[in-house]
Amino acid sequence: TLTRPLRMLFFELIVLATCLYLALAYGIFYMYFEAYPIIFEGIYKQSPGISGLMFLPIGIGPILAIAIFLWYDSFLRKAQAQNKPWTQKEESRRLPLACIGGPLYVIALFWLGWTAREDVPFYVPMLAGIPFGMGFVLIFMALLNYLTDAYEIFAASSMAAASCCRSLAGAVLPFAATPMYTRLGVAWASSLLGFLSLGMCVIPFLFLWKGDRIRAGSRFCIYLKEKKEKELEDLRRERAARERIESQETVAEKV
Numbered sequence: 220t221l222t223r224p225l226r227m228l229f230f231e232l233i234v235l236a237t238c239l240y241l242a243l244a245y246g247i248f249y250m251y252f253e254a255y256p257i258i259f260e261g262i263y264k265q266s267p268g269i270s271g272l273m274f275l276p277i278g279i280g281p282i283l284a285i286a287i288f289l290w291y292d293s294f295l296r297k298a299q300a301q302n303k304p305w306t307q308k309e310e311s312r313r314l315p316l317a318c319i320g321g322p323l324y325v326i327a328l329f330w331l332g333w334t335a336r337e338d339v340p341f342y343v344p345m346l347a348g349i350p351f352g353m354g355f356v357l358i359f360m361a362l363l364n365y366l367t368d369a370y371e372i373f374a375a376s377s378m379a380a381a382s383c384c385r386s387l388a389g390a391v392l393p394f395a396a397t398p399m400y401t402r403l404g405v406a407w408a409s410s411l412l413g414f415l416s417l418g419m420c421v422i423p424f425l426f427l428w429k430g431d432r433i434r435a436g437s438r439f440c441i442y443l444k445e446k447k448e449k450e451l452e453d454l455r456r457e458r459a460a461r462e463r464i465e466s467q468e469t470v471a472e473k474v
Contacts, residue, residue, distance in 0.1 A: 224380040234377050237362050238384040240419045245385035246392030253396035263341045273345045280352020309368035310430040313361050314423045320357025321420030327351035332409025373439050
């Protein structure tokens, strides 16, 4: 049980890809605590107190993301009530939110990097925090829910792998923020993070496209499928045995 998260991390493509994406997103989030002072105190000459207010739009983003999530949840429930086929697939139910959040996250990084200049008002890069916060929350909600749906009784192990990876990234990557922004400059340092996020944001689309095939080759998913089939077979046998007993009792009563 203790080694299962590690086995899932190294041998399950869904878990590995999800962990890499969430780790990068989490690491970038914490890198912002180093990048914002460099941008708003260094370029715009703001005091530490005022530059701290630049984080407020990042808080607005999750509020808007929750509104999107609630709308999508309502849309999904209506589709499920109509028994639409796509609602039976884990990918179709969960991943569209990550397909929205990923591009928003990338846009926010390039927006921040290429508008943080002395000739551009401070509120322009500041507002990049809104799509950043939206993308961050949508990515997390979608991918963590997808792990839960895809691995069912093994969900705790897959979540443990994801938590470990993103915590490590959140602890380590901020150490690289100051040297990176100093050497590359604000524009190209943010662009580097943007290009990495752009590469990662194809993961939800890949899962939507090939999720069934990936899970078909997964040892854990194969086990879950076989377990479900066995439970269904046992249920059928119990039902058949119960029906035989009931029919015998009915015959005996008639006799």
